[in-house]
Amino acid sequence: MPDEKKTGFSRDSISNTLVVAIGVSLVCSVLVSSAAIVLRPLQEANQNEFRQRIVLEVAGLYDPGVPVDEQFGNIETRIVDLETGQYVEDVDPQSFDAEAAANEPGLGVGIPKDQDIAKIGRRAVYAPVYIVMQDGAPQQYILPVRGKGLWSTLYGYLSVEPDGNTVSGLRFYEHAETPGLGDQIEKEPWLAQWPGQKLYDEQGEPRMEVVRGQVQPGPAAIHQVDGLSGATLTANGVTYLIRYWIGSHGFGPYLARVSSEANDNG
Ligand SMILES: Cc1cc2nc3c(=O)[nH]c(=O)nc-3n(C[C@H](O)[C@H](O)[C@H](O)COP(=O)(O)O)c2cc1C
Numbered sequence: 001m002p003d004e005k006k007t008g009f010s011r012d013s014i015s016n017t018l019v020v021a022i023g024v025s026l027v028c029s030v031l032v033s034s035a036a037i038v039l040r041p042l043q044e045a046n047q048n049e050f051r052q053r054i055v056l057e058v059a060g061l062y063d064p065g066v067p068v069d070e071q072f073g074n075i076e077t078r079i080v081d082l083e084t085g086q087y088v089e090d091v092d093p094q095s096f097d098a099e100a101a102a103n104e105p106g107l108g109v110g111i112p113k114d115q116d117i118a119k120i121g122r123r124a125v126y127a128p129v130y131i132v133m134q135d136g137a138p139q140q141y142i143l144p145v146r147g148k149g150l151w152s153t154l155y156g157y158l159s160v161e162p163d164g165n166t167v168s169g170l171r172f173y174e175h176a177e178t179p180g181l182g183d184q185i186e187k188e189p190w191l192a193q194w195p196g197q198k199l200y201d202e203q204g205e206p207r208m209e210v211v212r213g214q215v216q217p218g219p220a221a222i223h224q225v226d227g228l229s230g231a232t233l234t235a236n237g238v239t240y241l242i243r244y245w246i247g248s249h250g251f252g253p254y255l256a257r258v259s260s261e262a263n264d265n266g
Contacts (some may be wrong), residue, residue, distance in 0.1 A: 011214030029229060048094075051171075055130045055142050058157045058171040075142075076131040088126055098124040098144065118147030118237075119242035129254070130157075140168045141258060143251050147241025150233040152176035154185065154241060160199065164259025167208070170194045170242075182234035195226040199246050199255075206243040206252075210235040 010016060020021035032170050052072045062069060077093040080086070101107035101124035130142040142159045152177040159168035172186045184190050193215075201207045207223035212232055215224045228235040244250050 011029070029137050037211060054157060054171055054173045057128075057160045058142055058169045059132050059140055060169060061132070074133050076133055078129050078131060079126050080129050080251070080254050082123070082125065082127055082250065083253065085251075085255075085257040091126055093128055094235035096126065098127050101126065111244075115244070115247070115249045118241040120147055120153070120244075123250075127251070129251075132159075138162050139260070141255070143245060145241055145245040145250075147237055147244060149175055149181070149182055149185075149237035150231075154234075154237060158242065158245065160255060162262040164262070165198050165200050167194045167197045167199060173264065177231070177234045181231040182228070184228045184231060184233060185238060190226065190228065197225065198222045199242075199248075204256075206246045208242050208246070209239045217243075 034213050049068050052068050053062060053076075055075065056071050058189055059075070061071060079091045079093050079096055080089045102122040107126075108124050110122050111120065127144060129244050132142065133139040140159045140161060141164070142157050144155075145158050145228075146153055147181075148157045149152070150179050152175045154172050154177070156170060156172035160166065161168050171254065175182070175185065177183050177185065197208060199206060199208045201223065207220070209224055210227055211224045212227045212235075214226050216219050246252060246255065
């Protein structure tokens with residue numbers, strides 16, 4: 001150990017302590033930023049695979065034994081202009097981020113207060129849709145939906161048959177509702193009630209709803225699923241987010257267009 005007096009180096013001096021502290025911080029920040037940059041493509045790939053898996057699940061097609069991207073081969077991803085219901089060709093469906101776009105000027109719009117029943121404030125002008133194809137014909141249209149529950153924003157996918165009205169399935173993949181209460185929205189016994197239900201009434205008005213208690217027999221039952229015991233506020237959130245996204249400010253124009261095409265084709 002060199003003698004401190006001879007070298008003039010004091011390990012306890014303020015300047016040396018600062019040099020070491022700054023040096024360690026610099027090295028650590030370089031390491032953390034490099035890791036973030038190196039891992040970003042991997043994170044994006046994982047997110048993409050996760051989203052594809054949920055889409056396959058809501059379509060009833062997910063097979064855990066087969067790679068997700070292979071199973072996704074029969075699913076087309078398209079971008080829709082929500083106002084017109086038409087496809088947009090000049091936006092890359094693989095990289096389009098609807099949530100980020102919602103907050104960008106020109107790419108996002110504020111939702112008028114009287115229409116914002118899902119309580120999300122803004123949405124992107126465009127939205128992705130996932131179309132399950134078989135022998136060149138669409139079998140299901142899978143739509144991203146989101147809206148406020150009690151504690152959190154609920155993110156999910158609603159799958160609709162080619163008639164644009166019959167539910168094929170519903171899945172939520174992200175929320176922070178209470179385990180045992182609001183998280184029933186991701187549980188099978190409740191989700192199993194959705195397929196076959198009708199989103200709209202005869203006049204084309206969004207009618208789908210989660211009732212309080214149990215669905216009672218009657219003409220409205222085709223638009224209803226049972227309530228969530230002890231979690232009516234989350235359940236109401238589901239009603240409102242579904243009605244927003246199938247409504248005229250959501251995918252309403254798109255679903256009207258695809259259903260009229262289905263009618264024209266036979
Ligand atoms: C700690 C705590 C967590 C709760 N979490 C939820 C929830 O995630 N979703 C929900 O709708 N209600 C939740 N509630 C209950 C609501 O405050 C409210 O009582 C309930 O939604 C009413 O539904 P019910 O009429 O079916 O009982 C929670 C209550 C407490 C005390």
